[in-house]
Amino acid sequence: MSQQAWSGILDKGEIAMKCRYGHCKHDSKDIPDGEAVHVGNAYYHQDCYREKQSIDDIIAVWCERVDDKPIYGELRGVINNLIFKTGYPAEKVLWYLRWATTHGIGIKHPPGLYWLMKNEKIAKAWEDAQKKTIADNWEFELANTEAPSGFEYKPQTTGFKRIIKR
Numbered sequence: 001m002s003q004q005a006w007s008g009i010l011d012k013g014e015i016a017m018k019c020r021y022g023h024c025k026h027d028s029k030d031i032p033d034g035e036a037v038h039v040g041n042a043y044y045h046q047d048c049y050r051e052k053q054s055i056d057d058i059i060a061v062w063c064e065r066v067d068d069k070p071i072y073g074e075l076r077g078v079i080n081n082l083i084f085k086t087g088y089p090a091e092k093v094l095w096y097l098r099w100a101t102t103h104g105i106g107i108k109h110p111p112g113l114y115w116l117m118k119n120e121k122i123a124k125a126w127e128d129a130q131k132k133t134i135a136d137n138w139e140f141e142l143a144n145t146e147a148p149s150g151f152e153y154k155p156q157t158t159g160f161k162r163i164i165k166r
């Protein structure tokens with residue numbers, strides 16, 4: 001099990017472990033049965049691991065598309081400020097950086113990330129992407145589940161699509 005980089009969720013009954021994430025988001029670092037992510041010798045809460053992965057991805061995208069020899073302390077400092085002080089979700093910072101680097105929005109130095117997160121063009125694209133994800137999920141749920149009796153469904157999907165198409 002520990003040979004694999006990702007061995008998924010622990011089975012019920014295995015010993016609860018301590019979350020290794022330095023910015024653990026939980027009051028207790030103890031991870032309940034069945035909710036730990038096991039990576040190498042370390043265990044993480046699922047949401048802690050997702051955040052850790054997103055931060056690693058931000059740094060990977062930065063090295064690949066912006067600067068392959070960044071000053072890591074500076075880059076990490078800016079990322080930490082955005083996520084742990086300002087409160088942006090790590091996934092959102094990652095999405096913004098990906099969008100910027102694939103849509104010709106220039107960024108050269110880590111403090112540029114502060115400006116990036118306030119960029120209105122990217123904010124608009126992010127909102128549209130969120131709406132699209134919600135609409136897709138609605139469609140998926142509609143196609144795969146039957147509404148329980150007495151459940152009044154007001155379709156949001158077409159509303160979103162209409163907005164997007166205009």
Ligand SMILES: [Zn+2]
Pocket residue numbers: 019020021023024025026029044045048
């Ligand atoms: Zn944790």
